Amino acid sequence: xxxxxxxIIIISAVFLYLFLPLAATFLYSIAKEWHNTILPVSxxxxxxxxxxxxxxxxxxxxxxxxxxxxxxxxxxxxMASATFVVFMYLxxxxxxxxxxxxxxxxxxGVVAAVGLIKVYSSGPIVLSGTIWIxxxxxxxxxxxxxxxxxxxxxxxxxxxxxxxxxxVLGASKIKGFAFVIMPNMVTxxxxxxxxxxxxxxxxxxxxxxxxxxYYETIQVYLMRRLNENGxxxxxxxxxxxxxxxxxxxxxxxxxxxxxxxxxxxxxxx
Amino acid sequence: MNHKVTLFAVIALLPxxxxxxxxxxxxxxxxxxxxxxxxxxxxYTFKQYITALTNPYYTKGMLNSLLISVYASCIGMAIAIAAxxxxxxMPAKIQSMLVTFxxxxxxxxxxxxxxxxxxxxxxxGVFTLLFKEWGWNIxxxxxxYSWSGLVAVYVYFQVPLAILLLYPxxxxxxxxxxxxxxxxxASAFQFWLRIGLPVMIxxxxxxxxxLLANAMGAYATAYALVGGSYxxxxxxxxALVAGDVVTRPQLGSALAVILGTMMVVAMWCNERMMRRFRxxxx
Numbered sequence: 001x002x003x004x005x006x007x008i009i010i011i012s013a014v015f016l017y018l019f020l021p022l023a024a025t026f027l028y029s030i031a032k033e034w035h036n037t038i039l040p041v042s043x044x045x046x047x048x049x050x051x052x053x054x055x056x057x058x059x060x061x062x063x064x065x066x067x068x069x070x071x072x073x074x075x076x077x078x079m080a081s082a083t084f085v086v087f088m089y090l091x092x093x094x095x096x097x098x099x100x101x102x103x104x105x106x107x108x109g110v111v112a113a114v115g116l117i118k119v120y121s122s123g124p125i126v127l128s129g130t131i132w133i134x135x136x137x138x139x140x141x142x143x144x145x146x147x148x149x150x151x152x153x154x155x156x157x158x159x160x161x162x163x164x165x166x167x168v169l170g171a172s173k174i175k176g177f178a179f180v181i182m183p184n185m186v187t188x189x190x191x192x193x194x195x196x197x198x199x200x201x202x203x204x205x206x207x208x209x210x211x212x213x214y215y216e217t218i219q220v221y222l223m224r225r226l227n228e229n230g231x232x233x234x235x236x237x238x239x240x241x242x243x244x245x246x247x248x249x250x251x252x253x254x255x256x257x258x259x260x261x262x263x264x265x266x267x268x269x
Numbered sequence: 270m271n272h273k274v275t276l277f278a279v280i281a282l283l284p285x286x287x288x289x290x291x292x293x294x295x296x297x298x299x300x301x302x303x304x305x306x307x308x309x310x311x312x313y314t315f316k317q318y319i320t321a322l323t324n325p326y327y328t329k330g331m332l333n334s335l336l337i338s339v340y341a342s343c344i345g346m347a348i349a350i351a352a353x354x355x356x357x358x359m360p361a362k363i364q365s366m367l368v369t370f371x372x373x374x375x376x377x378x379x380x381x382x383x384x385x386x387x388x389x390x391x392x393x394g395v396f397t398l399l400f401k402e403w404g405w406n407i408x409x410x411x412x413x414y415s416w417s418g419l420v421a422v423y424v425y426f427q428v429p430l431a432i433l434l435l436y437p438x439x440x441x442x443x444x445x446x447x448x449x450x451x452x453x454x455a456s457a458f459q460f461w462l463r464i465g466l467p468v469m470i471x472x473x474x475x476x477x478x479x480l481l482a483n484a485m486g487a488y489a490t491a492y493a494l495v496g497g498s499y500x501x502x503x504x505x506x507x508a509l510v511a512g513d514v515v516t517r518p519q520l521g522s523a524l525a526v527i528l529g530t531m532m533v534v535a536m537w538c539n540e541r542m543m544r545r546f547r548x549x550x551x
Binding site: 006011018019024028037038079082084090100103104105108110111113114115119139143173174177202205209222226234236240245248252 | 273274277278280281282284285286288289291292293295296297299300303348351352354355356358359367369370371372373374376377378379380381382384385386387388389395398399425428429482485486487488489492493503506507510511518521522525528529532533536
């Protein structure tokens with residue numbers, strides 16, 4: 001029994017290390033005076049008030065939502081159809097597709113930015129300075145996550161049999177895909193989209209390099225205010241972290257529901 | 270394949286193909302091509318690679334990046350191995366709570382993380398001032414804005430990731446293996462050396478290479494913490510491509526190709542090790 005203590009001490013130490021920076025940021029965001037003491041002397045919520053009424057911040061939030069929204073819609077539509085076609089009719093291409101979507105894992109943000117700037121700052125298509133270059137970059141960034149989610153989903157819903165059934169009943173391929181396959185994948189797609197969304201709202205490097213100068217996203221805004229006002233910056237960090245926490249919680253709930261329907265299906269079959 | 274299927278396949282694949290070519294393949298090939306061009310952007314040459322690999326300014330950056338990645342990954346790995354093992358000894362409810370928390374903190378990186386560390390350990394950070402009050406000048410031995418600080422911050426974003434990747438691997442070690450081993454007279458140390466470790470090795474190596482790649486490519490955390498003042502490969506690339514003073518995109522491309530290659534090599538090693546140790550894969 002004595003060994004249990006060792007484990008508790010290890011876990012407490014590690015999770016304290018993980019917890020401290022977060023806790024300090026939170027305390028700093030609500031602190032009014034905090035010098036040379038373990039806890040702040042007095043508290044105030046004025047940093048949050050200032051933040052939520054700052055038009056520059058609200059604009060940054062709006063921009064981040066706009067960019068990630070367009071990226072995710074684009075990604076869901078094109079990835080779902082492409083993965084589906086490859087899964088159903090071109091199984092030999094599966095390896096190629098897999099290699100293509102895994103490239104972003106080996107290409108860090110700075111490297112991706114170098115190529116994108118090169119291609120789109122001059123030449124036949126000039127996109128630098130517009131949101132489209134960032135949307136394109138983000139599209140590539142979330143590829144691996146979207147692909148994994150959709151691919152696993154197609155396998156679990158047994159898309160081949162569903163499609164056969166739809167066609168036997170007289171649906172065209174596009175109809176079968178849009179009205180039979182897609183509705184069955186909603187939960188899975190939502191899960192991958194949420195994961196991708198939490199990655200996108202935390203993305204700084206591409207945003208900063210590609211359009212940071214003209215177009216402030218949340219992370220670029222945070223970076224700019226970092227040295228200006230510590231309390232404001234910490235309230236941004238906490239807001240961001242809470243958003244991510246809510247998304248994670250939604251994913252957990254969705255995942256459980258998804259798991260349950262899978263269990264039910266297994267029981268039936 | 271009949272005509273109808275072909276048409277459907279083309280319609281479904283076209284947007285994806287266009288986007289992949291436009292934003293993944295084209296930029297990558299353009300960057301590789303650019304890295305073989307002289308500063309004028311016309312003549313082909315290996316000069317950029319020669320500069321990148323011989324100029325002490327850039328080799329130092331590469332070395333720093335490599336060293337910090339190895340350091341942070343080793344420390345992160347050691348912490349995660351201990352922590353995730355301890356986690357498996359907890360009641361199931363606490364285990365799932367800890368996994369959730371690791372998952373949450375694995376999102377905590379980049380600019381927000383750097384900022385949190387500045388609050389804790391920066392020049393006028395909470396701990397810095399507090400320890401000074403208690404008579405311990407932490408800045409004598411620790412400086413957040415240099416090597417030691419970067420390692421501390423890099424370790425922070427490695428630990429949750431490593432826990433998430435390693436923790437499931439422990440479930441591969443079944444309880445009855447330990448029981449059988451101890452019945453046959455093996456000590457706990459012998460069990461881990463002969464059975465536990467060999468089973469875990471692929472996961473450990475795999476996780477390590479992911480951590481390595483993760484640290485090597487990290488830009489935002491270092492940028493927010495030290496700006497351009499600490500010599501790291503990603504920071505050098507950023508400065509060359511979109512710097513305030515002079516930009517030398519061709520040299521930046523060469524460095525970016527080198528960084529990309531380093532990451533691919535790390536991942537390739539991972540793949541090889543997995544194949545080697547896990548015979549069940551092939």
